[in-house]
Amino acid sequence: MSSKQIHKALVADGANMSLSLTKIAIDAAGFTHSRPRYGQMVRRANRPKRVDFCQHLIDENDDFADIIFSDESSIQTFQNKTNYYREKDSAPMVHGKPKHPLKVHVWGAISRRGPSKLTIFEDIMEKEFFTNSILRDNLLSYVRVKFPDGHRFQQDNDPKHKSKMAKEFMNDNGINWWNIWPSESPDLNPIEMVWNQMKRHVARVDPKTKRSLSTLYRPFGAK
Template identity: 50%
Template sequence: MPKFKLTYHDNLEIIALYRQSWPVHAIVRKIAERGINVTWSTVKHVIKQYQCGKIGYENFLTKDQKLPTFKLITDHDVKFVKKKAISKKPTQTSTDVRRLLAEKGTHVSKSTVHKVIGVAGYTATSPRYGQMVRDANKVKRVSFPKENIANNDNFDNIIFTDECSVQLHDNKIVIYRERDSVAPVLPKPKHPLKVHVWAGISRRGTTSILVFENIMTSAFYINSILVSGLIPFINRLYPDTHRFQQDNDPKHTSNATKDFMKQHSINWWNK
């Protein structure tokens, strides 16, 4: 196929397709349908000229020229988005949906895709966190509350404890930049400041909050948390009886920790 020099109308069509978010390779195929052999780099050059403000509609539109018309979204496209795209994989992005539409011949912008998704009855939201649970543990998680309901357990003497980590620098940061500019560098420490927090709650009150930076080992857990945080709380609010609840972290279930709790009459409610 011979090569052609692009006319004003050809440039207009390329820019109009680009404004509707067509990818470069799709624009090349579209122009080729009219018998014009245009390369990827040529189309990219026209788009760059448009982005730099060197060419635009006002530079080559005349009263006899019209913008090319494109396929509009139809009811079939909405059904496609609903049944074939979103419902099958709800974690898809609007870019993914746009690509699926383009594969079936419907080329639209991302903003149009957002509107189509809304018309299809969907909205974007952050998913709720749900930890994966093995089938064996699912049975245990159901039988445990049933047992407590049957025993009419009101958790009067249970001390619930846990740890968490707090990091000063958040990795989820969005930074804005001008189009076609290099993403700016946002300095952050290689090892951001992080502290760990231990605390407990019960129906009779809360434990003291322990903040530490050390890596928690069994020895640290025993000497700095159980001795300094849990035992004083038990002696003060639960001198009669108690049930101590913690997760199955290896530091919590080590032999040294078990022996310490047994020696100091800490009633570990291992559920």
């Protein structure tokens, strides 16, 4: 509820107090206001599956030593994710933002043995691109170098990940797809923390062109 809604409810209940006094009372009671944090929406049918998945990992005492966590994300210019200090009575700083910010997509993987290279692309990821440019040209060499003794490859339930073409490639090349990932569960993937830090880094550097945006990923072994 907003302070106005609380004040309205109090007045309707017979309280004789102003909106400003309501705000003071809310503050004195130890409450503050903030925007809600992002939380993954999960349909009721998928909630027990998430719990069962996590409970299974706990029961097995899984240390994730052989798991490769993967995902793709979109990075754009003018994200304005950095914070800054200003005088309390001054107006917030305004950053210019174009109608259509420049954007690139990235795919990567992380594990306890280190990260994969990043694949940068601009178009929609179709099953052909996923199989040839990501599984074949990126993941396969990563698996062979980092996990010669076996691995589990995690990915979400996107249709292109589960396509016949992708499945056949993984089967033919010894990529062990860890196919038990629960639906609607991107928040369980630790690579999301990597994407968060990457977006903050982009915001700090503040690139103005698509070339400079893509160049930011060179230190990460981007292709």
